[in-house]
Amino acid sequence: MSSTSATWTSFIKSIASYNGDLSSLTAPPFILSPTSLVEYPQYWSEHVDLFLAPNFIRQEANDIDAVELKHMVAVLRWFISTLKSQYCSRAESLGGEKKPLNPFLGELFLGKWTDQSASKQHGDTLLVSEQVSHHPPITAYAIENKTNKTVLQGYNGVRAFMSTTALNVRQYGHALLEYQNLKETYLITLPPLHIEGILMAAPFVELEQKSYIQSSAGYVAVIEYSGKGYFSGKSNSFKARIFKDIREAQDKTKALYTISGQWSGVSKISRGNTLASDAQVFYDANAQKAQPLSVKPIEEQGPLESRRAWQKVADAIRANDYNLIHQEKSIIENEQRELRKKEQADNTTWKQKFFDEIDYKSLTEDTDETGYIKLAKMANLSHKNVPSGTKQDSSKEQGAEEASHWRFNQEKFDTAKLAF
């Protein structure tokens, strides 16, 4: 048995008794990624053309569908296009899912997608991502395209638990996508997932159960995920249905559109509630090349910026040098411990830079500027501290307290005049 699989076997034993806090896991070097989790929000917009598409969709004279329904179809296509980036990037580039670096409190990641459209109607799209909490780990992010007044903001925290062969992950948080010119906002929930292949030391992500996209115009998309693992059927499968509203979503035969296929491959679309034999291609994940984010060189980055802060650890991981990884990680961890101690001594706490934690106990549908409570109600979704996409009044809501939600602070962001 090679040393790698020996360490992997002992690692598997260690996670058998694992407690849910992913950062508590000391995984062997070959499973470590040199990338921090604070970088992951970039996967929301590697297809900027699809992200901005609704801005360029108008009502045509001979249209059957209302323009808001056409926008809903375009938003669903953009959402499906994000999944391959979100959940397959590491497997494609590193040969399998890896354990990302656990971001320190205040860690920042900034990047830009420049306008590569023929029409030059896009303008630049900026990403700001900030580790707003370390215990529990929470990443907040905003992706903003000022030219078309389009802003995606959201936050993500994960809780995980082992089953016999897979690591089960529940995502907390959601995303809000606002097209200010269209006066439309979309609430997007985050699907449960599990990591398969851990016993074979070739982990990969499978999405499961459901996620939702609720439009302020009333339309709702219900996306159901399934994966057949190694031995049979197709992995990364989904079926999505768009309904006039969540009431009609109780009856699948009322679907206005049905989309089905693989989110990491080809999916097709038909009008109505079944996929017709002549269904057209909805999206082909292998046809459209992802546009990677551009990130300024490390020497131009500030001390809180991820790739500069983790540079020595990332180099040690790439060199597979376990002692150096441990040594360089300890330097960062000790610095963080000193910072927390000093804050405690000064009776202060870390101030988040571009995101505010909003307490929703005191907010109502009318006072919540983001429209989140209204959208959650339209989709019968809970806005308490439960896994993303939990239905209102579901058993999982029992005992859950009202949650606070992280919101992008546009003024602080604009005032900071960050370099991208």
Ligand SMILES: CCC(=O)OC[C@H](C)CC[C@H]1O[C@H]2C[C@H]3[C@@H]4CC=C5C[C@@H](O)CC[C@]5(C)[C@H]4CC[C@]3(C)[C@H]2[C@@H]1C
């Ligand atoms: C079993 C413990 C262990 O460390 O095994 C190592 C294995 C690589 C499995 C654990 C890690 O797997 C990684 C996959 C990560 C998720 C991938 C994509 C996303 C989407 C993004 O929008 C938000 C973050 C999220 C959910 C990542 C969260 C962290 C995950 C589960 C990593 C696990 C530590």
